[in-house]
Amino acid sequence: MSKIIGKALPNMPWQDKPEGEKMPVWRYTENPIIGRHATKRSNSVFNSAVVPFGDGYAGIFRCDSRSISMDIFPGFSKDGIHWDISDTPVQFEGADPEILKREYRYDPRVCFIEDRYYITWCNGYHGPTIGVAYTYDFKKFVQLENAFLPYNRNGVLFPRKIGDYYMMMSRPSDTGHTPFGDIYVSQTKDFEFWGRHRYMMGAVKGDASAWQSTKIGPGPIPIETDEGWLLIYHGVITTCNGYVYRVGCALLDLDEPWKVKERSSDYILAPYEPYECNGDVPNVTFPCATLADADTGRIAMYYGCADTVTGLAFTTVDELITYMKENPLK
Numbered sequence: 001m002s003k004i005i006g007k008a009l010p011n012m013p014w015q016d017k018p019e020g021e022k023m024p025v026w027r028y029t030e031n032p033i034i035g036r037h038a039t040k041r042s043n044s045v046f047n048s049a050v051v052p053f054g055d056g057y058a059g060i061f062r063c064d065s066r067s068i069s070m071d072i073f074p075g076f077s078k079d080g081i082h083w084d085i086s087d088t089p090v091q092f093e094g095a096d097p098e099i100l101k102r103e104y105r106y107d108p109r110v111c112f113i114e115d116r117y118y119i120t121w122c123n124g125y126h127g128p129t130i131g132v133a134y135t136y137d138f139k140k141f142v143q144l145e146n147a148f149l150p151y152n153r154n155g156v157l158f159p160r161k162i163g164d165y166y167m168m169m170s171r172p173s174d175t176g177h178t179p180f181g182d183i184y185v186s187q188t189k190d191f192e193f194w195g196r197h198r199y200m201m202g203a204v205k206g207d208a209s210a211w212q213s214t215k216i217g218p219g220p221i222p223i224e225t226d227e228g229w230l231l232i233y234h235g236v237i238t239t240c241n242g243y244v245y246r247v248g249c250a251l252l253d254l255d256e257p258w259k260v261k262e263r264s265s266d267y268i269l270a271p272y273e274p275y276e277c278n279g280d281v282p283n284v285t286f287p288c289a290t291l292a293d294a295d296t297g298r299i300a301m302y303y304g305c306a307d308t309v310t311g312l313a314f315t316t317v318d319e320l321i322t323y324m325k326e327n328p329l330k
């Protein structure tokens with residue numbers, strides 16, 4: 001049995017694995033949990049992040065408007081399933097007006113570190129880069145310096161200092177629908193200057209694991225376990241009809257998380273259901289957050305479906321680690 005290192009979360013959303021289910025991840029029976037029109041002006045609500053907050057949950061949601069502009073919006077929930085999302089995007093304050101200028105914001109992640117919730121997202125600054133901010137209450141948001149030069153996407157923090165550094169994964173990219181992409185780890189002492197960049201892992205060439213042959217990118221905040229950091233990530237293949245986004249998992253060294261201990265050759269979640277295959281961008285499953293219960297090893301995963309709605313799925317730390325060991329990427 002593998003153990004999650006962290007807090008108990010007995011009231012997290014959960015459904016048991018259905019009898020006869022062959023996959024290590026199973027969907028919430030009432031999916032999708034958030035529809036297109038969750039806010040007044042939204043065209044789509046997807047690729048969003050949630051965390052335990054008070055006696056319930058808070059989140060930062062990607063809501064593209066009906067003019068198809070991308071921004072991030074705070075939301076709250078008692079049960080992690082029914083969400084009340086603000087009609088007004090996050091308003092940032094911060095030290096430098098240059099950094100506060102908004103071009104576009106998308107694909108947020110939220111990470112509790114020490115005393116506050118850090119938000120990272122893909123932030124337009126003459127091309128996509130990683131925006132960084134923090135909040136204590138999901139009402140007041142302080143924006144810090146962008147972590148990197150453009151072009152970069154999928155900035156995902158580790159939930160504690162590792163040795164002397166805070167660490168963030170990211171995926172250097174281009175200005176468009178990037179046809180390449182590997183995951184790197186960068187380090188900081190102060191959330192302003194990032195360096196000590198390390199290569200973690202890349203897209204898989206050849207046919208050993210073709211679902212992740214075009215590009216990969218980190219998904220939710222990694223989960224600390226006694227065997228390593230459990231990373232859930234997305235992988236992309238280029239088909240005759242365009243990109244298909246599936247989900248995989250890996251186990252990273254606890255002290256040097258750019259060292260990959262295990263990685264599955266087989267995906268754990270893929271677009272199967274109509275709401276994952278049909279929408280504004282067909283065939284996309286894109287996880288950005290998990291909730292985890294250290295007492296039971298349960299994991300609830302939030303993922304964008306076809307760039308249109310938000311789904312919820314379940315697994316456990318044992319399911320994922322056993323699956324990786326049974327289907328290793330060689």
Ligand code: BMA
Nearest residue numbers: 047107177281284286304307
């Ligand atoms: C990526 C990002 C994601 C999106 C995905 C599929 O480049 O834009 O937000 O889910 O493409 O369209």
